[in-house]
Amino acid sequence: MDPKWAADNLQTIRTLMERSAVYRRALAPVMIFIGVIGLAGSVAGWRGGFESPRAFVFYWFAIAAGVLIGSFLLIRLQALRDNEPFWSPPTRRMAQAITPPLIAGFVSGLVVVLANRLAPDPANWPVGQMSAAQQTHLLPIVWGILYGCALYSAGFFMPRGMKVFGFAIVLISLLALAPGPQNPATASIPAGHALMGFIFGICHLAYGAYLYLTEKGKNAA
Amino acid sequence: MKPELFLQLDRVIHEKGRLAIMSMLAASPELSFTELRNVLSMTDGNVTTHIRALQQEGYVAVAKSYQNRRPLTTCSLTPAGRKAFAEYVNLLEQIIQESRNK
Numbered sequence: 001m002d003p004k005w006a007a008d009n010l011q012t013i014r015t016l017m018e019r020s021a022v023y024r025r026a027l028a029p030v031m032i033f034i035g036v037i038g039l040a041g042s043v044a045g046w047r048g049g050f051e052s053p054r055a056f057v058f059y060w061f062a063i064a065a066g067v068l069i070g071s072f073l074l075i076r077l078q079a080l081r082d083n084e085p086f087w088s089p090p091t092r093r094m095a096q097a098i099t100p101p102l103i104a105g106f107v108s109g110l111v112v113v114l115a116n117r118l119a120p121d122p123a124n125w126p127v128g129q130m131s132a133a134q135q136t137h138l139l140p141i142v143w144g145i146l147y148g149c150a151l152y153s154a155g156f157f158m159p160r161g162m163k164v165f166g167f168a169i170v171l172i173s174l175l176a177l178a179p180g181p182q183n184p185a186t187a188s189i190p191a192g193h194a195l196m197g198f199i200f201g202i203c204h205l206a207y208g209a210y211l212y213l214t215e216k217g218k219n220a221a
Numbered sequence: 222m223k224p225e226l227f228l229q230l231d232r233v234i235h236e237k238g239r240l241a242i243m244s245m246l247a248a249s250p251e252l253s254f255t256e257l258r259n260v261l262s263m264t265d266g267n268v269t270t271h272i273r274a275l276q277q278e279g280y281v282a283v284a285k286s287y288q289n290r291r292p293l294t295t296c297s298l299t300p301a302g303r304k305a306f307a308e309y310v311n312l313l314e315q316i317i318q319e320s321r322n323k
Contacts, residue, residue: 006317006320007313009240010310010313010314012240012244013244013310016241016244016245017245017247020244020245020246020247020249085288088256089249089250089251090249
């Protein structure tokens with residue numbers, strides 16, 4: 001008997017075991033949903049006068065909560081349609097991967113709110129030393145980096161494209177530092193909303209469209 | 222190459238479809254019938270036949286329940302199935318090792 005057959009069999013086993021652990025829900029609708037809400041939220045935030053750091057943080061927290069609920073429902077619907085358990089092992093692993101960076105993003109927003117609320121003397125708080133424009137300009141970059149890290153971590157349990165997308169979000173967020181949001185002369189509040197719209201709106205729409213065109217057949221988690 | 226190594230391979234697991242099912246179940250605490258069928262691109266009949274064979278051998282446990290008023294069949298490896306699968310993989314590794322040592 002050809003021993004190559006044994007190596008091929010082992011490779012097949014390995015591939016199947018990896019595939020079994022991979023999260024396979026169709027992500028195109030989720031990405032497009034996040035993109036649409038992110039873009040609409042950006043435009044509404046720009047026009048809506050959410051211009052203090054506190055208003056900015058709570059406004060985007062509310063949008064994030066809506067996006068989380070909407071995404072949950074979309075994934076739940078897929079599970080119901082496919083007659084499969086929602087809280088499957090791949091779903092659990094994926095949730096565990098994205099949770100720490102998302103919590104860090106939530107806490108960073110709270111820190112900005114608390115720093116502005118609790119420190120009448122800005123000199124006592126590093127974040128308070130920045131203007132409202134600087135804070136609202138920098139926060140989307142921090143959120144973008146953490147969110148990108150969350151997607152990159154989740155990418156270990158998802159199809160390969162997710163890791164690339166997470167890494168791209170981190171790079172785009174880092175590139176957004178280039179115009180100098182830390183500089184009071186260049187930082188602006190509308191730029192904060194625009195950054196949110198680009199990272200969480202346009203980027204997701206683009207990735208969602210790519211997934212829509214490339215995802216084939218039925219997906220299961 | 223020792224031919225006895227090949228002879229020691231578990232015939233039940235060795236079949237392509239059953240090996241695929243065992244591999245997937247080895248990487249997950251449990252999987253639904255639908256998941257197995259979709260990922261392996263098998264027909265309902267094929268999956269049922271293979272699962273039954275593995276069940277008869279005591280390698281796979283099948284649980285039937287209801288989720289949202291719809292029947293849900295989930296499969297998992299039994300301790301005997303996990304042991305048999307590990308032995309099968311070890312044998313394959315030995316075969317490869319033997320061929321390298323030649």
